Structures are given as structure tokens and as C-alpha cells.
Amino acid sequence: MAKIKTIGILTSGGDAPGMNAAIRAVTRAGIYNGFDIKAIYRGYDGLITNDIRPFTTENVSGIIGQGGTILKTARSKEFATEEGRKKAHDNLAAAGIDALVVIGGNGSLTGAMKFAQEFDICCIGLPGTIDNDLYGTDNTIGYDTTMNTIVECVDRIRDTAQSHERIFFVEVMGRDAGFLAQNSAIASGAEAAIIPEDSTDVDQLARFMERGIRKSKRSCIVIVSESPKCGAMYYADRVRKEFPDYDVRVSILGHLQRGGRPSARDRILASRTGVGAIEAIMQGQRNIMVGVRNNEVAYVPLSEAIRSDKPFDRKLIKVLDELSI
Ligand code: F6P
Numbered sequence: 001m002a003k004i005k006t007i008g009i010l011t012s013g014g015d016a017p018g019m020n021a022a023i024r025a026v027t028r029a030g031i032y033n034g035f036d037i038k039a040i041y042r043g044y045d046g047l048i049t050n051d052i053r054p055f056t057t058e059n060v061s062g063i064i065g066q067g068g069t070i071l072k073t074a075r076s077k078e079f080a081t082e083e084g085r086k087k088a089h090d091n092l093a094a095a096g097i098d099a100l101v102v103i104g105g106n107g108s109l110t111g112a113m114k115f116a117q118e119f120d121i122c123c124i125g126l127p128g129t130i131d132n133d134l135y136g137t138d139n140t141i142g143y144d145t146t147m148n149t150i151v152e153c154v155d156r157i158r159d160t161a162q163s164h165e166r167i168f169f170v171e172v173m174g175r176d177a178g179f180l181a182q183n184s185a186i187a188s189g190a191e192a193a194i195i196p197e198d199s200t201d202v203d204q205l206a207r208f209m210e211r212g213i214r215k216s217k218r219s220c221i222v223i224v225s226e227s228p229k230c231g232a233m234y235y236a237d238r239v240r241k242e243f244p245d246y247d248v249r250v251s252i253l254g255h256l257q258r259g260g261r262p263s264a265r266d267r268i269l270a271s272r273t274g275v276g277a278i279e280a281i282m283q284g285q286r287n288i289m290v291g292v293r294n295n296e297v298a299y300v301p302l303s304e305a306i307r308s309d310k311p312f313d314r315k316l317i318k319v320l321d322e323l324s325i
């Protein structure tokens with residue numbers, strides 16, 4: 001295997017708070033250890049359009065506390081095609097990049113895995129997504145900040161919910177994963193969470209209404225995982241129809257959940273995994289994601305990281321149920 005001299009770095013998919021801290025960590029640790037760093041703008045699209053620029057430590061000064069990603073990001077349709085990946089590889093080779101660090105979520109790391117397999121290039125993933133749905137890391141970069149943002153919003157919604165004695169359905173992000181919904185429900189003292197992982201129960205709403213949520217409380221908050229078919233609007237409409245005397249409102253938090261300054265935890269996770277990525281490259285590791293498990297930096301093959309079955313601790317459902325009486 002040829003010696004790695006130049007490392008490319010990109011962010012891809014939905015932005016997540018802490019991505020900048022990760023860019024900074026990879027750049028600084030890379031330069032500290034004698035590598036050249038090249039930044040690729042707009043995710044995989046930038047590889048295809050050849051938007052590649054050399055990076056120095058100055059490029060990453062003062063960014064640790066900024067939300068979003070200074071490298072911009074995209075969900076590249078072209079990179080999903082063989083032709084697109086070939087173009088990307090040609091540009092990568094012309095820029096002299098021998099290893100690629102990809103900061104992103106499930107789709108982005110799937111792209112990295114395919115690319116690594118097709119062109120025999122060293123790809124290292126960092127778990128950058130608010131969804132926390134990557135296997136092999138306890139938390140993903142951005143998850144903690146987003147959870148705190150949701151909790152702050154729900155605290156505010158509770159003030160108005162209690163004042164008007166209303167039922168609020170608050171929709172949060174998470175794509176197909178309920179980590180954000182379940183844990184933010186616990187942390188904000190919500191009465192229930194409706195999550196994809198609980199799909200064994202055909203009708204989560206019926207179960208929750210049967211428990212007589214309004215026997216002891218005049219207002220309540222239900223956190224709902226986003227879903228194209230049965231998001232917060234769907235449940236609110238049903239309650240309006242089935243319980244016409246309830247005063248129901250919906251609040252879809254949307255993209256405000258992805259913005260904002262990263263929490264200390266996300267900055268530390270990004271810094272540790274960024275340094276871990278450079279260590280992995282120096283050890284000759286390839287095609288892995290760097291995560292943190294049980295407070296230790298851990299390497300997991302990309303093929304495992306993208307598995308859709310990140311374990312969901314079902315005891316969290318019990319915790320919320322018991323505490324919401
Ligand atoms: O993957 C991160 C995420 O925020 C998901 O939770 C959400 O489903 C999706 O991205 C939204 O994507 P977009 O910003 O493209 O609408």
C-alpha cells in the first residue's frame with residue numbers, strides 16, 4: 001500500500017452541529033502529524049466538480065463553536081451513479097489525495113463504502129448526523145446539541161400548553177430513528193413519544209389515549225418522530241376527530257433543530273473522533289468509521305456502521321411511561 005501523504009476532507013448529507021469542530025480536528029491533527037490536507041466543498045458534489053482547495057490551520061481557526069459546516073454540504077445525486085463516482089475518483093487522483101475523511105450520516109458513509117470498494121481508496125468516516133442512527137458509536141456528532149435544542153423548545157411549548165390546557169403534538173427530526181424523539185421526551189418531561197422503533201404496537205396513539213392521559217393532567221405534550229405518512233399532523237387530526245372536545249395544536253420544529261452552536265459534548269466527540277481518524281490512517285486502517293463507545297474511541301467497519309439496526313434501548317420506553325403518569 002502506497003504511503004499516504006495527502007488527506008481529503010468533506011462533509012456530506014444533512015449538516016450537524018459539531019461538523020466544524022470535526023473539520024478542525026482532522027485538519028489540525030493531520031497537519032500536526034505531517035500530512036497535507038485538502039478540503040472538498042459541497043460534499044461529494046465538490047469531488048465531481050473539482051472544488052478542492054488546500055487547507056492550513058488558519059482555515060479552521062475560530063470554527064469550533066460554529067454550527068453548520070464551513071465546507072458546505074449536499075446530498076449528491078451524481079455520486080450515487082457509477083459515472084459520478086468515476087469522475088470523483090479522477091479528480092481525487094489529480095489532486096493527489098490518497099485518503100478521504102467523510103463526515104456525515106448513513107447515506108454519506110454508504111457512499112464512502114462504495115467508493116472505497118470500487119477504487120481501492122482509504123475512506124474514513126466520522127459520524128456526523130443529528131439522528132444518532134449509526135451503529136458502532138454511542139452518539140453521533142450533532143445529536144447532543146439537537147437534543148438540547150428540542151428540550152429548550154419543548155420547555156417553551158409547555159408554558160403555552162399548560163396555560164391553554166391543550167394537547168400539543170411536537171414533531172422532531174430523526175428520519176427513521178426515534179432516538180431524538182424518545183430521549184427528548186424523557187428530558188423535557190413530555191407525556192409520550194411516538195417513535196418508529198415501537199412499531200410492534202400497531203396503534204401507539206390508541207394505547208396512549210387508553211391510558212387516560214388527561215385523567216390526571218389538563219395539558220400534555222406528545223413528541224412524534226417525523227414520518228411522511230404519520231407525523232404530528234396525522235396524530236393531531238385523529239385526536240381532533242376521535243376526541244372533539246380536546247384542544248389540539250401541532251408544532252413541527254423542522255430545521256431549527258439542525259442549527260446552532262454545538263454543545264461541549266459534541267465538540268469533544270468531534271475532536272476525539274477527528275484525532276482518531278488521523279490515528280487510524282497512520283495505523284493503516286481503511287474503510288472504517290471512528291466512533292466513541294463506552295467512552296473509548298472505537299473503529300467500526302463502514303459496512304457495520306451503516307447497518308440500520310442500531311440497538312434502541314427499549315427500557316427508555318418504560319422510563320417515559322412510568323414518569324408520565
Ligand atoms: O439526516 C438528518 C436529517 O435532519 C433527518 O433527521 C431529516 O429527515 C433530514 O435530514 C431532512 O433533510 P433535508 O434537510 O434535506 O430536508
